[in-house]
Amino acid sequence: MPLISVENLSRRYLMGGETIHALRDVSLAIESGEYLAIMGPSGSGKSTLMNLLGCLDSPSSGRYELNGSRVSEMDDDQLAEIRNREIGFVFQTFNLLPRSTALQNVELPLVYSGMPAVARRQRAIEVLAQVGLAERMQHKPNELSGGQRQRVAIARALVTRPSIILADEPTGNLDSRTGDEIMSLFAELSVNGNTVILVTHEEEIARHTRRIIRIRDGLIASDQTNISPPPTPGAHTDTGQPMVP
Amino acid sequence: MGWLLEIKESCFIAWEAIRANRLRSALTALGIIVGIVTVTLMGMTLEGLNVAFRSNLAKLGAETLYVQRIPWEIRSYQEWLRYRRTRREFDWFQARQLERRITNAAASTLMTEGRFTVTYRDRSGSRASVIGTTADYELTTGVELAEGRFLLAQECDGGRPVCVIGSLVASNLFLNESPIGKRMRVASESVDVVGVLSKRGSFMGQFSLDNQVLVPAKFFVEALTRDSEFSLQIKARSAAHLPALEEEVRAVMRILRRVPPSAEDDFAINQQQSILDSFGRVSTIIGSVGFFISGLSLLVGGIGIMNIMFVSVAERTREIGVRKAIGAKRRVILIQFLTEAATICLAAGLVGLGIAWGVSFALASTLPVSMSPGIASLAIGVSIAVGVISGFLPAWRAARMNPVDALRNE
Numbered sequence: 001m002p003l004i005s006v007e008n009l010s011r012r013y014l015m016g017g018e019t020i021h022a023l024r025d026v027s028l029a030i031e032s033g034e035y036l037a038i039m040g041p042s043g044s045g046k047s048t049l050m051n052l053l054g055c056l057d058s059p060s061s062g063r064y065e066l067n068g069s070r071v072s073e074m075d076d077d078q079l080a081e082i083r084n085r086e087i088g089f090v091f092q093t094f095n096l097l098p099r100s101t102a103l104q105n106v107e108l109p110l111v112y113s114g115m116p117a118v119a120r121r122q123r124a125i126e127v128l129a130q131v132g133l134a135e136r137m138q139h140k141p142n143e144l145s146g147g148q149r150q151r152v153a154i155a156r157a158l159v160t161r162p163s164i165i166l167a168d169e170p171t172g173n174l175d176s177r178t179g180d181e182i183m184s185l186f187a188e189l190s191v192n193g194n195t196v197i198l199v200t201h202e203e204e205i206a207r208h209t210r211r212i213i214r215i216r217d218g219l220i221a222s223d224q225t226n227i228s229p230p231p232t233p234g235a236h237t238d239t240g241q242p243m244v245p
Numbered sequence: 246m247g248w249l250l251e252i253k254e255s256c257f258i259a260w261e262a263i264r265a266n267r268l269r270s271a272l273t274a275l276g277i278i279v280g281i282v283t284v285t286l287m288g289m290t291l292e293g294l295n296v297a298f299r300s301n302l303a304k305l306g307a308e309t310l311y312v313q314r315i316p317w318e319i320r321s322y323q324e325w326l327r328y329r330r331t332r333r334e335f336d337w338f339q340a341r342q343l344e345r346r347i348t349n350a351a352a353s354t355l356m357t358e359g360r361f362t363v364t365y366r367d368r369s370g371s372r373a374s375v376i377g378t379t380a381d382y383e384l385t386t387g388v389e390l391a392e393g394r395f396l397l398a399q400e401c402d403g404g405r406p407v408c409v410i411g412s413l414v415a416s417n418l419f420l421n422e423s424p425i426g427k428r429m430r431v432a433s434e435s436v437d438v439v440g441v442l443s444k445r446g447s448f449m450g451q452f453s454l455d456n457q458v459l460v461p462a463k464f465f466v467e468a469l470t471r472d473s474e475f476s477l478q479i480k481a482r483s484a485a486h487l488p489a490l491e492e493e494v495r496a497v498m499r500i501l502r503r504v505p506p507s508a509e510d511d512f513a514i515n516q517q518q519s520i521l522d523s524f525g526r527v528s529t530i531i532g533s534v535g536f537f538i539s540g541l542s543l544l545v546g547g548i549g550i551m552n553i554m555f556v557s558v559a560e561r562t563r564e565i566g567v568r569k570a571i572g573a574k575r576r577v578i579l580i581q582f583l584t585e586a587a588t589i590c591l592a593a594g595l596v597g598l599g600i601a602w603g604v605s606f607a608l609a610s611t612l613p614v615s616m617s618p619g620i621a622s623l624a625i626g627v628s629i630a631v632g633v634i635s636g637f638l639p640a641w642r643a644a645r646m647n648p649v650d651a652l653r654n655e
Binding site: 051054089100109113156 | 250254261265563564566567568569570572575576648649
């Protein structure tokens, strides 16, 4: 059974008396461990799809099953619980809490899941070390560089061991070098078995993934396997030597 | 997530949010501070008055009946006039008859009062309260003498022209000399001073107990005025004997005043309890009016809190979106903002309490105020309640936000 199973998912908005079909009868399946990109120009419905996949929004019709739970029929609080347990969000603008330290930001999802203070601190420290920020845990977001902020956000997404990492234009606010660093971090996460979904409009970013779903006018325009993903930094651990493109 | 943990986390978040907006929080809290100061001062004053009244009243004695023409509890001027018009005076003769016929009493003292000019040589004091009474007065009221002695039983029986004067009368009339053995005048009658009372102060700050002249009741009636209103203080053997004593007094009085069997009493048997009761009613009214008024200032303060919480929620829409995205349920967001409002109000309440405490020292010389644990906890409880109530609507709005819209907010 796929991790994500979407059948005939539609989302309509009412805007000024006019119904807007943001998503029309989309069906799709995503297996555990996949690394894929959802692409599309603005207004295509890719954000709507992301909101639905991320359990931030409920569909107007259709069925959505995530990891065996039928998400499409849940209420607000049940969705909050699913988001906490199953989904790690990474946003374009990082969305860290400005007055909290990196460590507190990363701990927050565990606060909401009810983990005891000592255990959650330990887990947050572990994940921050994993994204390479062991030295900057007590810094507030405004004392960190853009790349470091996005690493904190990724640590926050990872801390609950979610089944999906959902990243919305994660490099959009970063320069290309820092963007590359973040992309290799995602690649590493994918190699380590995480399911990563990137939402982007940049071909270059999408090229890093192994499957690209293109959305246009609320429909899936294409769904292809990416035949030439660039080498992933974690890959050499499997073969013992780095791959050359 | 457990409730306790939620509240704890919310307190932390709330404190951070308040610290980030120090000036705004302080200004908002000002309204609550004013409200809490008024509520607290109101409560302290009421409580102080109660204590003072009760301790003053305790001087009257709990097991004492006061037989008089007019009851202490009068609801209107018309009622008082009606008593004055329709009820025969309780005079010297009746008072003495009653005193003689009562068998259940431990002690009794008859008393009458009038205002007369008192003079000594060429010094003329203002009008003093002249009380005609008997030797028992010393025991039943517990007065103390500064000089000389009290009226003797023989002097009272014989209606001798002697008197005991209050400390104010003594200091007004007698300069640099002891009043004992001096002959002064009450109205146009000569009386010899045999004693001076110790200073007693005033009852509830109203009438001075020191501007008094005590003379034998018989002398009062025979020399000063015949038609004077009497009262008889009757002390029961104990509080338990009070109902029986009251019954006996009623029966004797009805006979003395020839009240037909079916008619109502045309006299009053007063007790300390009736004053306490009516004081209780009055202080309840004062209290509810006072708390209503100070409640208004808290209402205004609460509206300020509500306003600032709406601003806070609007400013932090994106933060709310993020919190929801990573798994905060509605209840968690609700509690977070309720805690923030309650924390501001609690801090304001504590400040207000501190101010009221300081003011109570300043007032202590004129009003019998004091801060009690009951009032302090009332103030704290009220401030938290104001916070929770006025924070509810903004917090509810935050809790109900749609995460997609909240995250999109710039």
